[in-house]
Amino acid sequence: xxMPKFDKAFEAVLFDLDGVLIDSYAAWFHQFQQALRHFxxxxxxxxxxxxxxxxxxxxxxxxxxxxxxLKEVRQYFCEHYHECVGYxxxxxYAIEVLDAVRDYGLRVGCVTNSHRDIVDTTLRHFSLESYxxxxxxxxxxxMPKPQPEMIIKACSAMAVLPERTVFVGDTETxxxxxxxxxxxxxxxxIDAETRVDSLRELSLCLRxxxxxxxx
Numbered sequence: 001x002x003m004p005k006f007d008k009a010f011e012a013v014l015f016d017l018d019g020v021l022i023d024s025y026a027a028w029f030h031q032f033q034q035a036l037r038h039f040x041x042x043x044x045x046x047x048x049x050x051x052x053x054x055x056x057x058x059x060x061x062x063x064x065x066x067x068x069x070l071k072e073v074r075q076y077f078c079e080h081y082h083e084c085v086g087y088x089x090x091x092x093y094a095i096e097v098l099d100a101v102r103d104y105g106l107r108v109g110c111v112t113n114s115h116r117d118i119v120d121t122t123l124r125h126f127s128l129e130s131y132x133x134x135x136x137x138x139x140x141x142x143m144p145k146p147q148p149e150m151i152i153k154a155c156s157a158m159a160v161l162p163e164r165t166v167f168v169g170d171t172e173t174x175x176x177x178x179x180x181x182x183x184x185x186x187x188x189x190i191d192a193e194t195r196v197d198s199l200r201e202l203s204l205c206l207r208x209x210x211x212x213x214x215x
Contacts, residue, residue, distance in 0.1 A: 010184075012107035012133075012158050012165040013206075014151060018114060019054065019170040020188050020199075021094045022122055027087035028053075032060075034083075035076050039068050054171030056113045056144040078117040090126050093199035098131045100203035109134040109154040113144045113173070133158050146176035151183050168202065 018024040033043045041064065052063060061073050101108045110132050112119055116139040123129045134157035141149040148162075155162050162183040169175065170188040178185035186202065187195035196202050 010164055010166055012160045013101050014109045014111050014154055014167040016169040016174050017110050017112040021091055023089040023091055027084040030087055031084045039065055054173045078115055081118045085125050097199040097203040100206045107133045107158040111136045111150045111154050113138050115139050146173045148181035151181035
């Protein structure tokens, strides 16, 4: 762990959804294999899927299903995701860290390259809707992560500046999005200048910050 250096200038925390608050890797791997078969493509290995985990549906289509349209693949994902919810797991300490953010009056948002229907299904499944001041999905922007639009839109909705917002993510796509938006980044189980290996470490950082000052 490389402990985040927070101070009280921070006003909000943004979370990626898949791989940070929700362990959805198995669900998406299952969904992706089904989509490939449905559209007549060969399944991919777990190693190959992991390599591109977290990218946008546009990139999925470009790399793995180039003869299909974005609309066709997006529609398949949204219509069939409910079949995969049994594979979803909430990350340990997800509720604890969300409570910590709320306890100290910070705003909290979610920015995810998943589509709105899928995100709503996931949040309802775990009763997480009420935790967020804003949720920005791939359907809410013209350019998803790693472009900065998603982070900038979420910050605007919360009336905070990107530089006063911490973004917690788990992929290279998230790292690039944060850098492009000028937003401080905390890596969750990914090599980054600042990282945590448990969401509990992040909640402890927040609690120390507000109880004793700068961490």
